[in-house]
Amino acid sequence: MSNISEQERFRRGEYARDSRAALAQNETLEQRLAKRETKADVWAQWFRQKMDSTSCTDPVELLPDAFAKLEQTIDDRVTAAINEVKTALRGALK
Numbered sequence: 001m002s003n004i005s006e007q008e009r010f011r012r013g014e015y016a017r018d019s020r021a022a023l024a025q026n027e028t029l030e031q032r033l034a035k036r037e038t039k040a041d042v043w044a045q046w047f048r049q050k051m052d053s054t055s056c057t058d059p060v061e062l063l064p065d066a067f068a069k070l071e072q073t074i075d076d077r078v079t080a081a082i083n084e085v086k087t088a089l090r091g092a093l094k
Contacts, residue, residue, distance in 0.1 A: 018032060018033070043066070046066070047059050050062050050065065
C-alpha cells in the first residue's frame with residue numbers, strides 16, 4: 001500500500017465530489033468545471049467593481065457583502081424552485 005500525500009488525497013476527494021455532482025446534474029466533469037470557471041470570473045468582476053466603487057484595497061473587507069449576496073441568490077433560487085414544485089403539484093392534483 002502506497003502512501004499518498006495529503007495534497008493528493010485532497011485532490012482525489014475533490015475530483016470524486018465534482019464527478020458525482022456533475023453526474024447528478026447530467027453534465028460532464030468538463031462542463032461542470034467550465035461553469036465553475038465562469039462563475040469565478042463573475043465573482044472576480046463583482047469584487048473588482050465593488051473595490052473600485054468603494055475605494056477598497058483589501059477584498060477581504062468585502063467578504064460580508066459577498067456572503068450576503070450569495071445567501072440572497074441561494075434564497076431566491078430556493079424560493080423559485082419551491083414555487084415551481086407547488087405549481088406542478090397543483091397541476092397534478094387537479
